[in-house]
Amino acid sequence: MEQKDTQWPLWEVFIQSKSGQPYKHAGSVHAADKELALLNARDVYTRRNEGTSIWVVPAEYIVASTPEEVGPFFDPANDKVYRHPTFYEVPEGVKYL
Amino acid sequence: MSNLSTQELETKFQQKIDANEYIEPKDWMMDKYRYNLIRQISQHAHSEVVGMLPEANWITRAPNLRRKAGLLAKVQDEAGHGLYLYSAAETLGISREELLNQLLTGKAKYSNIFNYPTLTWADIGAVGWLVDGAAIINQVMLQRASYGPYARAMIRICREESFHQRQGFEIMVTLCQGTAEQKAMAQDALNRWWWPSMMMFGPNDKDSPHSSDMAKWRVKRESNDDLRQRFVDRVVPQADFLGITVPDDKLKWNAATQHYDFGEIDWTEFHNVINGNGPCNRERLNARIKAHEDGKWVRDAAVAYANKKRKKAA
Numbered sequence: 001m002e003q004k005d006t007q008w009p010l011w012e013v014f015i016q017s018k019s020g021q022p023y024k025h026a027g028s029v030h031a032a033d034k035e036l037a038l039l040n041a042r043d044v045y046t047r048r049n050e051g052t053s054i055w056v057v058p059a060e061y062i063v064a065s066t067p068e069e070v071g072p073f074f075d076p077a078n079d080k081v082y083r084h085p086t087f088y089e090v091p092e093g094v095k096y097l
Numbered sequence: 098m099s100n101l102s103t104q105e106l107e108t109k110f111q112q113k114i115d116a117n118e119y120i121e122p123k124d125w126m127m128d129k130y131r132y133n134l135i136r137q138i139s140q141h142a143h144s145e146v147v148g149m150l151p152e153a154n155w156i157t158r159a160p161n162l163r164r165k166a167g168l169l170a171k172v173q174d175e176a177g178h179g180l181y182l183y184s185a186a187e188t189l190g191i192s193r194e195e196l197l198n199q200l201l202t203g204k205a206k207y208s209n210i211f212n213y214p215t216l217t218w219a220d221i222g223a224v225g226w227l228v229d230g231a232a233i234i235n236q237v238m239l240q241r242a243s244y245g246p247y248a249r250a251m252i253r254i255c256r257e258e259s260f261h262q263r264q265g266f267e268i269m270v271t272l273c274q275g276t277a278e279q280k281a282m283a284q285d286a287l288n289r290w291w292w293p294s295m296m297m298f299g300p301n302d303k304d305s306p307h308s309s310d311m312a313k314w315r316v317k318r319e320s321n322d323d324l325r326q327r328f329v330d331r332v333v334p335q336a337d338f339l340g341i342t343v344p345d346d347k348l349k350w351n352a353a354t355q356h357y358d359f360g361e362i363d364w365t366e367f368h369n370v371i372n373g374n375g376p377c378n379r380e381r382l383n384a385r386i387k388a389h390e391d392g393k394w395v396r397d398a399a400v401a402y403a404n405k406k407r408k409k410a411a
């Protein structure tokens with residue numbers, strides 16, 4: 001799509017703070033294209049070495065769960081205590097389990 | 098999707114806030130909450146952006162490279178603060194363009210403090226020390242504001258602010274330990290910036306029209322007068338250390354309350370500046386408009402380039 005709007009498309013910014021760490025959402029920037037989005041994200045969110053790596057993602061491609069459906073959406077996990085180690089009994093004296 | 102009545106939604110909304118939970122962009126929220134937050138966050142963003150002007154005024158005239166690098170980094174941070182906050186406001190459903198339009202057409206307000214001029218180098222010291230100092234007190238409170246994106250922007254901002262205040266105070270220390278003329282310059286800056294800084298906390302509690310809803314919604318967690326008192330209690334000993342005098346003859350330590358008592362703010366001046374008659378209102382707005390217009394070719398070029406690449410790829 002041709003861009004006319006001077007506010008530019010919106011990009012969500014994710015930053016990895018240290019090697020090995022997961023990427024975390026930091027905020028968003030506007031930019032005309034992906035290269036500029038990356039540069040803007042660097043200037044806006046990592047002026048003090050807050051990151052070792054950045055992802056920028058067009059905001060329109062992010063799909064989010066809806067708050068109204070929070071109950072039914074996550075409900076399948078609610079009654080499955082057997083997914084947790086504490087559900088299982090370990091006989092006294094047995095180690096490394 | 099929701100089949101709850103508005104009344105039930107409002108109750109749930111308020112319960113969530115009272116339980117110290119956060120409201121996120123897609124959550125149901127009261128229209129009044131959305132409206133007031135857009136107003137407050139965008140005013141805050143505009144303040145960061147306009148706030149660059151009085152300080153940028155001294156970048157080329159900083160007395161040495163250390164000071165210049167520090168001031169430049171501070172002003173750059175303020176641009177960043179403006180951007181974090183515009184992003185937060187946009188999550189409430191207003192576009193960046195509309196926000197900028199409101200600023201450039203004079204429809205939106207920004208902090209009164211930036212309508213005062215920075216006349217000498219000492220003003221850069223006083224601004225960092227007092228203006229950023231006052232802003233920090235307000236922003237620390239806002240780190241736990243109920244709107245998630247606003248609170249997160251505040252946490253990021255607060256991490257950066259303490260350097261701003263320290264670089265200002267260091268300028269003041271240097272001037273106050275310098276020649277008599279330098280110390281007089283520091284005193285003069287304190288004289289001019291004291292009361293405008295005190296005004297940054299807004300009207301007295303009894304005259305504050307927006308406070309009660311914002312308090313109920315956990316945006317304003319402390320009152321204007323309480324925040325102002327904290328500012329005075331923190332800053333007066335710092336002025337004592339500098340050996341300069343706060344321009345308020347009613348200012349004195351109260352052993353009974355364990356706080357400083359202080360004089361009344363000139364609210365006529367406060368309202369005058371809000372209504373556009375401060376020393377620099379017109380100059381600030383014109384500078385913003387000029388910067389926006391001068392930047393147009395850059396924005397256009399970026400869009401033209403992006404469009405060209407997209408066509409090539411297609």
Ligand SMILES: [Fe+2]
Nearest residue numbers: 145174175178
């Ligand atoms: Fe700031």
Ligand SMILES: [Fe+2]
Nearest residue numbers: 175229258261
């Ligand atoms: Fe600042």
